[in-house]
Amino acid sequence: MSSGSSRSTRALAIGGGALIVAAAVAGIGLHHRSMAAAGPPVHLEAPRVVETPPPPDPGVLRVCADPNNLPFTNQRGEGFENAIAEIVARDLGRRLEYYWAPQRRGFIRTTLKAGYCDVVLGVPARFEMARPTQPYYRSTYVFVSRRGYGPRLSSLDDPRLKQLRIGVEMTGEDYDNPPAVQALAVRHIVDNVRGYLVYGDYSTPNPPRRVIDAVSSGQVDTAIVWGPLAGYFAKQSPVPLELAPVTPHRDGPALPFEFDIAMGVRRGDDALRDALDRVLARRALEIRQILERFGVPLVSRSEE
Amino acid sequence: MTQQRLAVSIAVVVAMAMACGGGRGHTNGGSAGPAPATSATVSGAPAGMHLIADLPGAEWRMPTGDYGGLRYSPLNAITTQNVQNLHVSTTLATGIARGHEGQPLVVDNTMYVVTPFPNNLIAVDLTKTGGAIKWIFEPHPDRRAMGIACCDVVNRGAAYANGKIIYSLLDAHVVAVDAATGKEAWRTRVGDINVGETFTGAPLVVKNKVIVGNSGGELGVRGYVAALDVDSGKELWRAYNTGPDADVKIGASFHPRYAKDQGKDLGVSTWGADQWKIGGATVWGWLTYDPETNLFFYGTGNPGPWNPDMRPGANKWSCAIIARDADSGEARWAFQTSEHDAWDYDEIMENILVDMNWAGQPRKLLIHPGRTGFVYVFDRNTGELLSAEKYEPSTNWASGYDMKTGKANEDPSKRTHYGSVTSDICPSSTGAKDVIPSAFSPRTGLLYIPAHNTCMNYEGVEANYIAGTPYLGADVKMYPGPGGYQGELVAWDVANAKRVWSVKDAVLPIYSGVLVTGGDVVFYGTMEGWFKAVDARTGTELWQFHTASGIIANPITFLGPDGKQYVAVYSGIGGWMGAVAFPNISADDPYAALGVVGAMKDIKKYTAPGDTVYVFGL
Numbered sequence: 001m002s003s004g005s006s007r008s009t010r011a012l013a014i015g016g017g018a019l020i021v022a023a024a025v026a027g028i029g030l031h032h033r034s035m036a037a038a039g040p041p042v043h044l045e046a047p048r049v050v051e052t053p054p055p056p057d058p059g060v061l062r063v064c065a066d067p068n069n070l071p072f073t074n075q076r077g078e079g080f081e082n083a084i085a086e087i088v089a090r091d092l093g094r095r096l097e098y099y100w101a102p103q104r105r106g107f108i109r110t111t112l113k114a115g116y117c118d119v120v121l122g123v124p125a126r127f128e129m130a131r132p133t134q135p136y137y138r139s140t141y142v143f144v145s146r147r148g149y150g151p152r153l154s155s156l157d158d159p160r161l162k163q164l165r166i167g168v169e170m171t172g173e174d175y176d177n178p179p180a181v182q183a184l185a186v187r188h189i190v191d192n193v194r195g196y197l198v199y200g201d202y203s204t205p206n207p208p209r210r211v212i213d214a215v216s217s218g219q220v221d222t223a224i225v226w227g228p229l230a231g232y233f234a235k236q237s238p239v240p241l242e243l244a245p246v247t248p249h250r251d252g253p254a255l256p257f258e259f260d261i262a263m264g265v266r267r268g269d270d271a272l273r274d275a276l277d278r279v280l281a282r283r284a285l286e287i288r289q290i291l292e293r294f295g296v297p298l299v300s301r302s303e304e
Numbered sequence: 305m306t307q308q309r310l311a312v313s314i315a316v317v318v319a320m321a322m323a324c325g326g327g328r329g330h331t332n333g334g335s336a337g338p339a340p341a342t343s344a345t346v347s348g349a350p351a352g353m354h355l356i357a358d359l360p361g362a363e364w365r366m367p368t369g370d371y372g373g374l375r376y377s378p379l380n381a382i383t384t385q386n387v388q389n390l391h392v393s394t395t396l397a398t399g400i401a402r403g404h405e406g407q408p409l410v411v412d413n414t415m416y417v418v419t420p421f422p423n424n425l426i427a428v429d430l431t432k433t434g435g436a437i438k439w440i441f442e443p444h445p446d447r448r449a450m451g452i453a454c455c456d457v458v459n460r461g462a463a464y465a466n467g468k469i470i471y472s473l474l475d476a477h478v479v480a481v482d483a484a485t486g487k488e489a490w491r492t493r494v495g496d497i498n499v500g501e502t503f504t505g506a507p508l509v510v511k512n513k514v515i516v517g518n519s520g521g522e523l524g525v526r527g528y529v530a531a532l533d534v535d536s537g538k539e540l541w542r543a544y545n546t547g548p549d550a551d552v553k554i555g556a557s558f559h560p561r562y563a564k565d566q567g568k569d570l571g572v573s574t575w576g577a578d579q580w581k582i583g584g585a586t587v588w589g590w591l592t593y594d595p596e597t598n599l600f601f602y603g604t605g606n607p608g609p610w611n612p613d614m615r616p617g618a619n620k621w622s623c624a625i626i627a628r629d630a631d632s633g634e635a636r637w638a639f640q641t642s643e644h645d646a647w648d649y650d651e652i653m654e655n656i657l658v659d660m661n662w663a664g665q666p667r668k669l670l671i672h673p674g675r676t677g678f679v680y681v682f683d684r685n686t687g688e689l690l691s692a693e694k695y696e697p698s699t700n701w702a703s704g705y706d707m708k709t710g711k712a713n714e715d716p717s718k719r720t721h722y723g724s725v726t727s728d729i730c731p732s733s734t735g736a737k738d739v740i741p742s743a744f745s746p747r748t749g750l751l752y753i754p755a756h757n758t759c760m761n762y763e764g765v766e767a768n769y770i771a772g773t774p775y776l777g778a779d780v781k782m783y784p785g786p787g788g789y790q791g792e793l794v795a796w797d798v799a800n801a802k803r804v805w806s807v808k809d810a811v812l813p814i815y816s817g818v819l820v821t822g823g824d825v826v827f828y829g830t831m832e833g834w835f836k837a838v839d840a841r842t843g844t845e846l847w848q849f850h851t852a853s854g855i856i857a858n859p860i861t862f863l864g865p866d867g868k869q870y871v872a873v874y875s876g877i878g879g880w881m882g883a884v885a886f887p888n889i890s891a892d893d894p895y896a897a898l899g900v901v902g903a904m905k906d907i908k909k910y911t912a913p914g915d916t917v918y919v920f921g922l
Contacts, residue, residue: 065771072771081771103770105522122771169773170582172500172523172609175648175720176768176777182722185613190576195610197524197582198772202448203498208772226773254723259774 053115060097061089062118064111067100070206071232071294072122075100080228080294081121084136084287088263091279102202105172112264118272123264130264133276136284137291139227140245140299141180141257144215147240153222154244156183156251163192167211167223170195180224183251194220209233215241231295243297258299346378346746346822350799352661353746356594356668362863364410367461367506368741369819369860372657373592375743377861380822381869386922387825387837387847393870393921394435396428401913403856403878405739406461406506407817408917409469410862410872411483414438416464417917420878421450421457421474425481428917431865435919439486446475449497456878458504460590460739461858465509465534472503478516478532490537494518494530501525508591508600510630513540515600517587521608521650524582527622529591529602531633541633545585545604545621546571552621553628558635561687562710564618565638574617576610583615584608585622589652589739594668597685599627599636601657601670605650611722611778618643623651625672625680627687637687641674642712646720647701648733649675654741656751657684662799671798673742673753675735676701676712679796693801695794696736696755698785701729720762722778732760732782734813734881741858743818743826748840750804751796752826756813757785793818793828795843805843807836812907815881817858819871827871829855831881832910835873835918851875853914854907870921876914877907 054062063085067075073082075098089096099116101107108129112120125135143153153160166189168180184193196214200207212233214220223230224246234241246257263280265272280287291298346353357371359378369375382390398404402420409416415428415435425441450457462471468480468489476495481488494516495501500523508515513531521527527545532538543553552571560566567573572580585604593600607615607622620638623645627636641651656671662681670684677699681691692705701719702712720726734756742753763779784790791809796802809830816829824840831854837847854877861871881904 069771103772107770122769124769124774127769169775170524170609171768171770171773171775175611175722175762175780176775177611177614177722178773178775181611181614182776185611185722190614190616192577193614194578195524195582197500197609198770199500199523201496201498229772252723255776259769261769261774 059094061085061092061094062097062099062116064099064101064107064117064120066103068202068206069103069208071228071296074206080290080296083290085121087283087286087290088276088279091283092275102199104199108264112266118265118269119276120264122261125260125262127262127264131267131269131273132262132264133273134280135260135262136280136287137296138258138260138299138301139297140249140259141178141224142227142230142243142245142297143222144212144225144230144234144241144243145222146215146218147242149221152242152244155247156187161187161189164221165219166193167214167220167225168193168195169208169211169225170197172197172199178226179251179255179257180246183255186251212237212241227297228294231297235295245297245299249299260301349746350660350749352659352666353749354659355746356596356657356659360860360862363412364408364860364862365464366409366509367407367463368590368592368654371593371595373590373654373741374656374658374746375741375818375858376745376820378822379861379863379869382821382825382861382871382922383823384825384839384846387823389922390837390847390849390871390920391922392849392918394919396426396435396437396917398424398426398876398915398917400424401876401915403456403458404874404876404915405458405856405858405879406874407858407860408872408874409462409464410860411464413865414483415872415917415919416462416469416483417874418459418462418471419915420459420876421445422447423459423471423473425462425469425471425486427483427486435917441481441486441488443473443479443488443491445473445477446497449473449475449502456880458879460504460506460588463507463509463514465514468534470507470509470514470534472505472507472516474502474504476501476503476518478503478507478514478537480514480534480537492532492537492539494532494539495525499523499525505588506590508593509534510593510600513630515591515630517591517602519586519588521584521586521605524609525584525586526581527584527586527604529587529628529633531630543628543633543635544571545587545624545626546575546580546583548572552635553633554635557629558637559687560637560639561689562639564643564710565620565640570618570620574620576615576617579610579615582609583619583622585624587652590654590741592655592657593630594657594684598630599684600630601625601627601655601684603651603653603655603672605652606645606648612644612646612720613722615644619645623649625651625655625670625682627684639682639687639689639710641676641678641680647729649735651675652739653737655684656742656744658744658746660749660799662690669798671744671751673737673751673796675731675737677731677736678702678705679751679753679798679801681798681801691801695753695796695803696731696757696785696792698730698757698759698787699736720778726762728759729762730759730785731756732758733780734758734782738815738880740815740856741817743820744798745820745824745840747822747824748820749797749799750840751798752818752820752828752840753794753796754814754816754818754828755792755794756815757787757790757792758782758813759785791815791830793826793838793843807838807843807845811910812904813881815879816855816873819859819861821861827859827861827873829857829859829873829875831856831877831907833875833877833914835859835875835920849920851914851918852916853877854911864921868921870919872917872919875916875918877911878913
């Protein structure tokens with residue numbers, strides 16, 4: 001609590017009103033902080049209330065990313081997208097800086113579109129909210145099961161799915177769900193499906209991993225999980241897990257299980273998009289090595 | 305009962321004397337004194353009209369004005385004859401240019417203003433010229449809450465009790481502040497932002513309990529109401545809106561009227577396995593209370609976070625009106641307005657309580673203008689549905705209600721299904737109204753509903769991505785409904801269940817609450833920033849003033865230290881629909897802000913963010 005006067009309050013309103021708007025919608029996040037070395041466990045900080053996007057700086061590549069979301073990114077730079085961002089920034093001759101914000105509804109709007117960064121890694125190649133680059137990898141949803149559980153699951157039409165407990169990821173918007181949710185609903189597989197919110201409990205490390213933990217612990221018999229997440233955390237499982245790409249890779253005309261993943265820049269920022277496209281082409285081999293090191297299941301483009 | 309009525313009658317005399325004589329009406333001067341005005345009957349009211357609780361008089365002590373949620377004040381110095389002389393008396397900038405929902409309190413010559421996040425509480429000394437600030441309480445809530453709130457970082461106001469100003473913080477805490485000193489009395493963590501809970505609603509204080517609810521249905525939050533001790537902040541009970549009967553506080557005293565709402569553990573069995581654990585049904589609207597039965601009433605939000613095809617069943621108790629005992633939290637009755645929601649029709653709307661003649665008989669009514677486009681009238685003691693009629697004519701998801709079963713007569717072609725196209729659904733997901741509250745005048749018997757006329761197309765799917773999972777989002781495009789208007793103040797004759805008049809707003813939906821007074825003046829605001837007064841009986845526009853920003857707040861009225869009547873309202877665009885006015889939301893993207901941009905694309909032509917408290921007087 002503090003005392004105040006109408007004069008100071010009004011001054012704040014006039015002088016700082018617009019700034020407050022910009023910062024308040026930026027959501028959870030840190031500031032423009034250079035690549036952090038490995039350090040203490042991640043404790044999320046919050047933005048200052050009065051904060052504006054930084055002025056454009058051609059010497060810096062600013063990336064908006066989640067500080068607590070391996071294998072993609074974290075604040076300690078341990079994710080594969082951290083590694084790819086470093087390669088890209090180095091190739092462009094720019095210094096890498098991050099604007100940290102958890103990926104929640106409004107992430108693109110409050111980070112990239114609000115001017116806090118130039119690029120977001122990991123958007124679908126046909127993403128409408130940003131201008132995507134050429135894709136730099138393509139992955140697939142996979143079934144994750146305990147090894148030795150039985151004949152390997154890979155098909156959405158496997159009759160065992162009616163009985164098994166199946167874990168799926170959820171995004172937290174009632175109209176929207178990952179494709180597995182819908183594919184199972186169409187097959188009237190509902191009661192034996194457990195949802196794990198990708199947001200999870202943000203006070204724990206890498207909350208989306210819970211769906212993999214549920215397979216390891218036997219909470220569910222199998223889970224249908226986006227490949228990069230599954231590949232990474234399956235390797236850390238205390239019990240051996242096996243992965244199998246979901247088939248069919250496209251369930252009817254509207255329900256793909258494979259996605260091309262690109263980087264996204266602000267619409268209109270064609271110069272950066274073109275520059276990134278050139279870097280992605282030049283560095284394709286290194287990027288592929290990083291993805292393989294992180295266990296990302298890579299697929300080539302299926303005939304569609 | 306007799307004694308209660310007698311006490312009420314005495315207070316009526318006091319109230320009338322105050323209102324007519326222009327006195328201060330509140331003589332004890334103490335901040336812990338009784339509520340100032342009481343009225344069982346109101347002069348000029350139709351026969352049989354009775355109020356259930358004290359009305360606000362000189363002061364405005366609870367978010368809804370009175371326990372019945374009428375947002376009616378008997379003050380009548382401002383009339384249809386002199387309102388054109390209304391002018392700005394005082395303004396105050398809060399310093400936070402975000403959506404200002406809610407309303408100030410006025411207690412003991414002090415106005416209390418809760419700002420949007422970071423939820424500062426500003427105490428303004430009304431005895432000094434120009435609105436001098438006594439103190440500002442800065443609670444510094446956890447800033448991570450900002451990234452979690454779905455629909456702007458709003459707050460819907462505080463309540464006054466036992467010398468404390470009590471309100472919710474966005475980071476899922478509730479705080480009590482000494483009304484005189486601005487010192488924090490207690491702060492209680494009720495919810496957890498790490499799992500997506502935020503608090504935006506206004507508390508209801510009943511006796512020694514502060515009753516609050518949570519927000520965050522889209523993030524897999526499980527909705528509840530909780531009661532905290534007024535003096536210590538200690539949580540006394542919590543009642544969930546999904547799950548087993550024990551968690552929902554459904555026991556021997558639960559008597560739902562209709563078969564659809566009867567049965568054991570419906571909060572579990574009407575969902576797929578375990579879905580109730582993350583099923584939404586949050587509580588972010590207004591709570592009302594009937595002192596005679598000790599029941600309080602609230603509505604619940606939409607089911608989440610599964611898409612409708614994945615959660616077969618009625619998904620109880622989402623989209624429901626629930627009556628509970630205020631001491632124990634035990635449920636008395638519940639009624640789902642829409643089963644298995646496919647449209648995001650949260651039913652968190654206000655439940656207005658009044659005793660009046662209905663079909664020739666005196667009845668104890670609960671009036672609920674729904675997001676669904678229907679005005680529902682219930683017997684609030686039994687949960688019997690007496691009427692459900694459309695107040696927004698474009699409403700087409702259902703033709704009406706079966707009064708025997710209490711079920712909506714739905715148009716199956718308007719149900720949304722993932723991966724397929726459903727066109728021309730009215731109202732859109734924002735509803736025929738949203739959380740912004742109506743007002744009811746016991747003098748006119750009219751309900752004044754701030755309504756929207758928007759429809760939506762639900763179209764297929766588009767690829768979207770959160771690092772961790774690509775997903776498929778429905779394209780929900782909202783657009784203005786038929787008739788060439790988007791907003792409408794509807795005057796609804798409750799007894800006859802019909803529209804009487806309306807004031808249309810061509811440009812934008814009406815997202816401001818409504819106030820009606822003993823002077824038969826209705827006050828409300830528009831998202832373009834007009835603050836308006838219209839005749840409560842005819843809808844004739846009497847006066848308007850253009851404020852600095854769009855209005856999404858609720859007007860109040862009170863007597864100043866000089867004994868004169870004043871009207872106050874916030875001006876600061878934002879909220880779910882109004883957030884489109886913020887500079888960094890592109891009006892070119894029809895899917896931004898959950899699809900509302902399609903209906904709101906012109907808003908930047910009319911308004912910009914603001915943060916001003918306006919006080920008007922004659």
